[in-house]
Amino acid sequence: MLCVGLDPDVARMPAGYGTTPSEIERFCLEIIKATAEHACAFKPQIAYFAANRAEQALENLIGHMHELAPNATVILDAKRGDIGATAKQYAIEAFERYRADSVTLSPYMGSDSVEPYHAYPDRGLFLLCRTSNPGGNDLQFLNTEKDEPLYQAVARMATTTWNPHGQAGLVVGATYPEEIGLVRKVAGDAPLLVPGIGAQGGDLPNTVQNGLCSKGWGLLINSSRAILYAGSGADFATAAQKEAKRTQDAIQSAKGDMIENSSRRR
Ligand SMILES: O=c1ccn([C@@H]2O[C@H](COP(=O)(O)O)[C@@H](O)[C@H]2O)c(=O)[nH]1
Numbered sequence: 561m562l563c564v565g566l567d568p569d570v571a572r573m574p575a576g577y578g579t580t581p582s583e584i585e586r587f588c589l590e591i592i593k594a595t596a597e598h599a600c601a602f603k604p605q606i607a608y609f610a611a612n613r614a615e616q617a618l619e620n621l622i623g624h625m626h627e628l629a630p631n632a633t634v635i636l637d638a639k640r641g642d643i644g645a646t647a648k649q650y651a652i653e654a655f656e657r658y659r660a661d662s663v664t665l666s667p668y669m670g671s672d673s674v675e676p677y678h679a680y681p682d683r684g685l686f687l688l689c690r691t692s693n694p695g696g697n698d699l700q701f702l703n704t705e706k707d708e709p710l711y712q713a714v715a716r717m718a719t720t721t722w723n724p725h726g727q728a729g730l731v732v733g734a735t736y737p738e739e740i741g742l743v744r745k746v747a748g749d750a751p752l753l754v755p756g757i758g759a760q761g762g763d764l765p766n767t768v769q770n771g772l773c774s775k776g777w778g779l780l781i782n783s784s785r786a787i788l789y790a791g792s793g794a795d796f797a798t799a800a801q802k803e804a805k806r807t808q809d810a811i812q813s814a815k816g817d818m819i820e821n822s823s824r825r826r
Pocket of ligand 1: 637
């Protein structure tokens, strides 16, 4: 259930790496190779590539992800949201240009802003629901007319009426594990993309405990900086591999503890 995030920050490139698009690509490729055996997903964050004129590097890297880790799903973290005509172009960008398996979306503009993505029913959509950042509280906790907080209304709509092909998941931060449980209740078995462990200090055991679906999975737990920058020297790829394995083991052990506790309770 580990998702390796690719957020190549040019201020943090390891020894021996420059900051050009081809160096960004070389760095990320080493991370992909080093972590592929531990990852069920990769999540490149588009801003780190676009900010450095490295969109072609991102295209190439997604190709490498598909080749080197054919069973891993590729989530383009772009957080798009716009009127239908523009959303159609964003869908082409994510699924045809970049060949991502899924894309992250902002739900703020409503159902017609999500509709163009339904033309790709075999791809996934992760809608921002309860985000990992402190400012997420500003809007996500506003009460709706149904007397539920906005993030729960998003969870409900995104996985039902806005989801004719069953392709929707939700983004819920590991920094708020209690809300992961509340979202899970509303969203059934929909996949949850969970950023916030590692550098943001989220709570892994409670994320797993509250977030597993009825089939015992349903979580893509993302770690970006903690893996990418586990080392800064020439051995950065080995350090990334170790951190990915450590995180994968921690996820497995949290899952094991949960299963043991629930069978003890029976
Ligand atoms: O609520 C959210 C939604 C997206 N993100 C993204 O996930 C990664 C987290 O990086 P770390 O280095 O593991 O903290 C990053 O790409 C964010 O843009 C999020 O953190 N929270």
